[in-house]
Amino acid sequence: MPVTFDTIDIKKIADNAARQTDAHLQGQISSLTRLTDDDIAAPFPQAQDAKKLVELMRIVRSIRSENGKILQRIDNSERFVGVVLNLV
Numbered sequence: 001m002p003v004t005f006d007t008i009d010i011k012k013i014a015d016n017a018a019r020q021t022d023a024h025l026q027g028q029i030s031s032l033t034r035l036t037d038d039d040i041a042a043p044f045p046q047a048q049d050a051k052k053l054v055e056l057m058r059i060v061r062s063i064r065s066e067n068g069k070i071l072q073r074i075d076n077s078e079r080f081v082g083v084v085l086n087l088v
Contacts, residue, residue, distance in 0.1 A: 022050070029053060033057070049086070056080050056083055
């Protein structure tokens with residue numbers, strides 16, 4: 001039986017790929033923190049929010065001076081306000 005675009009559910013395939021990608025990202029984040037996959041998934045359901053969390057974690061864990069970290073947090077505070085509120 002030939003496969004045609006009429007018989008393929010593109011939306012279902014895309015949704016499944018998005019769920020798998022989100023699950024993989026949550027697993028990667030939880031492996032770097034004390035949080036579980038479920039702890040990540042609840043406050044950060046969107047991949048873009050989880051990516052911001054990773055970026056914030058990189059800043060916090062960086063070897064920069066405390067002053068550099070503070071300045072960078074202030075510069076990025078608008079971008080990370082949602083992530084911080086979700087953590088709280």
